[in-house]
Amino acid sequence: MSIINSSALPPPPPYFSQAILSPAGGDTLYLSGQCGTLNGVFIEGTVADRTVQIFKNVTAVLAEAGMGLEDIVFVTIYLSKYAEDFGNMNEAYVKVFSSTGKALPARACVGVAALPKNTDIEIVVTARKASP
Numbered sequence: 221m222s223i224i225n226s227s228a229l230p231p232p233p234p235y236f237s238q239a240i241l242s243p244a245g246g247d248t249l250y251l252s253g254q255c256g257t258l259n260g261v262f263i264e265g266t267v268a269d270r271t272v273q274i275f276k277n278v279t280a281v282l283a284e285a286g287m288g289l290e291d292i293v294f295v296t297i298y299l300s301k302y303a304e305d306f307g308n309m310n311e312a313y314v315k316v317f318s319s320t321g322k323a324l325p326a327r328a329c330v331g332v333a334a335l336p337k338n339t340d341i342e343i344v345v346t347a348r349k350a351s352p
Contacts, residue, residue: 221238221240221241221242221243221244221300222240222241222242222244222245222246222267223239223240223241224237224238224239224240224241224249224267224281224284224285225237225238225239225281225284226238226280226281226283226284227284228284229277229280229281230257230259230260230282230303230315231254237252238253238284239251239252239284239285240299241285244263247348247349248347248348248349249281249282249285249287249291249345249346249347249348249349250313251278251281251282251293251344251345251346251347251351252344253272253281253298253308253342253343253344254274254277254278254281254342254343254344254345255270255281255335255336255339255341255342256269256270256271256273256274256290256338256341257277261316262339264339265287266308267299267301267305267309267312267340267341268308268309268311268312269312270339270340270341271309271312271313271316271343272312272315272316274341274342274343275316275343278292278343278345282345282347284303284327285347285349286349287347287349288320289316289317289319289320290320290321290322290346290350291347291348292325292346292347292351293325293326293346293347294325294326294327294328294345294346295325295326295327295328295343295344295345295346296327296328296329296330296343296344297309297313297327297328297330297341297342297343298329298330298332298335298341298342298343298347299329299330299332299340299341300331300332300333300335300338300339300340300341301340301341302329302330302331303331305340305341306329307340335342
């Protein structure tokens with residue numbers, strides 16, 4: 221396994237890595253949950269705004285591993301206000317992935333009671349580098 225941390229993002233806390241590449245030098249990247257932060261600060265706005273920011277952060281981590289959004293194979297989304305935010309999150313999500321020209325990744329979306337720092341969305345991603 222190799223630890224992947226993007227220099228474009230603030231360093232992660234000492235209790236996790238931004239991502240793990242497995243096997244070391246391999247092709248599968250497991251990203252830790254991302255919330256809608258910019259320079260380590262939760263952004264204001266809507267769940268759609270935070271969805272877009274999350275994928276900007278995800279893109280930075282993917283790039284560190286030589287990957288892009290098109291390499292994402294599975295996404296898990298956690299929403300603290302599922303009924304209220306599902307539609308707006310979906311609209312932003314589809315716009316983010318429309319730029320890849322690829323099929324949308326497999327996905328799960330889960331309603332939860334609470335998320336870190338009282339944010340309303342957290343997204344976890346698994347990516348696999350396409351063979352040349």
